[in-house]
Amino acid sequence: MPSPEGRTPHRRVKLAVIGGGSTYTPELIDGFARLRDVLPLEELVLVDPDAGRLAVVGGLARRIFARQGHPGRISWTGDLDAGIDGADAVLLQLRVGGQAARLQDETWPLECGCVGQETTGAGGLAKALRTVPVVLDIAERVRRRNPGAWLVDFTNPVGIVTRALLTHGHRAVGLCNVAIGLQRTFAALLGVPPDRVELDHLGLNHLTWERAVRVAGEDLLPRLLAEHGDSLAGKLRLPRPLLDHLGVIPSYYLRYYYRHDAVVRELRTEPPRAAQVAALEQQLLGMYGDPSLDEKPELLSRRGGAYYSEAAVALTSALLGGAGGTQVVNTRNDGTLPFLPDDAVIEAPATVGPPGAAPLPARPLEPLFAGLVSHVTTYEHLALDAALLGRTGRKTGRADGRRAVFSALLAHPLIGQSDHADRLADELIAHNREHLPWA
Incomplete structure (x- = not known):
């Protein structure tokens, strides 16, 4: 996974963010402002049906750009067609049904003794059923107005949504922040810059394993497990002996599979994550509305989505002709995992450029x-x-x-x-x- 540096797109870029009223958005804006030499935005349009949230988030976005001296224009609209018109790339980060629907996804499956979670299990299926038709409708409108535009999907469940887009012939790549988050964690533990850390990251979205962590070609995963196994296990909320047995570092989401019953017991006693996020969002929106605030607040780190902006900038820049290289994305399998259909969507390191994303050859999955x-x-x-x-x-x-x-x-x-x-x-x-x- 390269750092977002190097060649930039040959022209100034217009982006549209669908779901621009999200409390995630200032994280994205901060990345666009800091990395403007990588992705030279001329215009950024935030699109969202919630006019109130959009005005609050949009106002903060403009102040962030102004503080960091970014010359790009930021506007916002509830009109999808107007927002996507002329966009080179469209970022999808919408939540159909909002946090209220998420709260349902996290609670009713528990009544059957099954995990309640927004991206996997029955809750994940509910989210997919709500989301896929809406995303496809947006994608069709993008294709009619801008046939060459790229769709970057950060909307969960990313694997299913990306597969829907690709199956319908859209120019799309899926993006998740799990890989870049682990890369930054490993870099900090090893005391090296993140761009020196290369991951052997393979699987499906929210179902991946780090099978090697290479620095200058040397696999340091055994060292990470030996020296930092306890802290990594705590971060993943998995037993240390399990990590030692697997000999890899699984995605946090594997806890729903490896410790299903224990997680169900936890979820039945803990406040639902959706309720916590809803309360956090109200705090954030109150802060965003302060006209003196011109940077993303520290509280936003508790919302999730860390390093999303860096990953989004690197991916969008590469798709539009900027710095390419290898990035972890969600894209067609095309033989990478020979036991899956070619049209399955996997999450893996891929070469990314204007033609799209092509997974790198991978050693067989255990x-x-x-x-x-x-x-x-x-x-x-x-x-x-x-x-x-x-x-x-x-x-x-x-x-x-x-x-x-x-x-x-x-x-x-x-x-x-x-x-x-x-x-x-x-x-x-x-x-x-x-x-x-x-x-």
């Missing part, structure tokens, strides 16, 4: 990890089938929709039992009926 990847890929395929119901013009009834939802839930390794899948299908439909045209 059977212990490959089995889970294959299982979850099957679920993601069925989840996308369910999310696309009703988009082809064929009339879809409630029975067809419920059958598709049940199949996806039955295929998910965190569910898998027919009685759980049966009950969760009804719960999912009941909590998301307004987003399911067939329901």
Whole structure:
């Protein structure tokens, strides 16, 4: 993963951010301001249907640019077509249903003894069903107005959403901050600059393993595990002996698989993350509205999305002709993992440039990890089938929709039992009926 430096796009760039009223946005703006030599923005448009939030976030965005001496123009609008018109790239960071829907995703699956989480399990499926149709509608409008524009997807579940975009022929790459976050963690522990750390990072979005951590060609993963295993295990909320047994560093999200029942017990006693985020967002929006604030506040680090801006700048710059190199992204498998279909979306190091992202050749994925990847890929395929119901013009009834939802839930390794899948299908439909045209 290179640092965002080197060649810049040959022309000044217009970007649109869909979901620009998000409290994440100042993190993105800060990166655009600091790294303006890498991605020379001439115009940035924030697009969001919430006019109140948009004005607050947009005002702070302008002050951040002004403080850092960025010459680019920042505007905002609730009109999607106006916002994307002439954009070279469109960043997607929307949340259909807001934090209220997320709160539901995190709670009703617990009633069946299953993990409640916004990107995996039954909650993740609910989010996919709400999100995919909206993202595809946005992508179609982008394609009509700007056929050459790139779509950079940061919207969860990134793997499923990116697969939907690519399946429908859109110029899209998925982005997650897990890899860059781990890279920065390892660099700090090793006492080296982040751009010297190369990851052997492979799997699916939120289902990856770091199989090597190389500095100047030397794999320092054994040293990291030996010297910092306890702190890494604590950060991942996984037992240290498990890391030693695996001999790799898994994504934080693997705890939902490796410690499912323990996590369910935790989630039943802890306040839902969605409730914590909703409260944090209100604090942040209050701070953003202060006309004297002209930098991202420290409190934003508790919101999540660390280093998103650096990853987004590096990826967007490369797609538009700037510094390329290797970056961890979500893109088509195309034989990288031979046991998966070519059109599966994997998360892996890839060469990125104006033609898109091409995964680097990878050594075979160990059977212990490959089995889970294959299982979850099957679920993601069925989840996308369910999310696309009703988009082809064929009339879809409630029975067809419920059958598709049940199949996806039955295929998910965190569910898998027919009685759980049966009950969760009804719960999912009941909590998301307004987003399911067939329901």
